[in-house]
Amino acid sequence: MRVGVLGLGRIGAFHAETLSGLVDELVVSDADTARAAEVAARLGARAGDAFDADAVVIATPTSTHAELLAEACRRGIPAFCEKPAAPTPAETLEVLEASKQSGTMVHIGFQRRFDAGYVAAREALRTGELGELHRVHMLTADPRPPAAEYIPLSGGIYRDCHIHDFDILRWVTGREVETVYATGSNRGAAFFAEAGDVDNSAALLTMDDGTLVTMQGSRYNGHGYDVRMELAGTARTWVVGLDQRAPLHSTEGLRPAGDPWPDFQTRFEPAYVREMAAFLEAARGERQSPCTVEDALAALYVAEAADLSRREGRPVRVAEVSNMEVSK
Secondary structure, three states: OEEEEEOOOHHHHHHHHHHHOOOOEEEEEOOOHHHHHHHHHHHOOEEOOOOOOOEEEEOOOHHHHHHHHHHHHHHOOOEEEEOOOOOOHHHHHHHHHHHHHHOOOEEEEOHHHHOHHHHHHHHHHHHOOOOOEEEEEEEEEOOOOOOOOOHHHHOOHHHHOOHHHHHHHHHHHOOOEEEEEEEEEOOOOHHHHHOOOOOEEEEEEEEOOOOEEEEEEEOOOOOOOEEEEEEEEOOOEEEEOOOOOOOOOOOOOOOOOOOOOOOHHHHOHHHHHHHHHHHHHHHOOOOOOOOOHHHHHHHHHHHHHHHHHHHHOOOEEHHHHHHHHHHO
16 A cells, blocks of 8 residues: 655654554655655655545645645545635635545544543443543643744644644544633743733533533643543443552652653553554454544534634533635
8 A cells, every 4th residue: 555644743743653654665755855755765655646546645744635626526536635625614624625625534533532541431431430520620831832933823722733632532522522611821821812812721511411521721831741530430430541650749648659750651651552553453444434524624613613702701512613615
């Protein structure tokens, strides 16, 4: 099987390295041709047209995703694309239509679905081990902020960062978010506020069965990368992410034994590898897409509702933003 990789930044290069051990031939491409040549030489790959392949992995900037996915659909090439499928719901709907019309399999990258902790929590909820779910708490906190020039292009903390929380919430619980009440603050560098964004976030979400979900986030979690999900049921409470490298210090003396997680890629490295293996299975027709464009659109609608709620200071029903797209 010949697979192409478009975009060789940090995550794209990591995907290329993973794929080099899983496929027969690897073709890599990047706007920086010198970087493409270096990666190709290091991995024994070929630098060239990434669409000259049986499947393609897209890890380019967000603004290019919709166009590249449309090209994959035109050529009928199964495609993996890092989240989001497109910057806006309208563009995501166009990608969805292109995928449906062409019959092309598209997998959007939400790696938490392949993390052992989230998989176990999902199974425990489905088997009844937790009892009836009553509340959920989620946290995603980066140890340091992204580069200043990235923030105006990111879509804001809810679309860029918390969209992973929204996706994994749907996937683990099997329920949909109905209402979002979000807020945020600026406690760090001025470039967040200048871009209309926040560097600390909080939200209350209500699911379609009445389950309450609280969520927090930060771009300035100095102790390390912290991502957790707490599910409280009538029988048990489970926590994902409370491991030996969680960046926590307990006043009662309990503390992680290892160095705190430094970043998301290190924390989720095994999940990224499993995700790429699952994509190849889907590209070969051995399974359905593990995370469809419909899934990506559902998470994006929640992010849109959260951002609107933060800006207008009111609860927003997810149907409000999804209906906006339908009426356009």
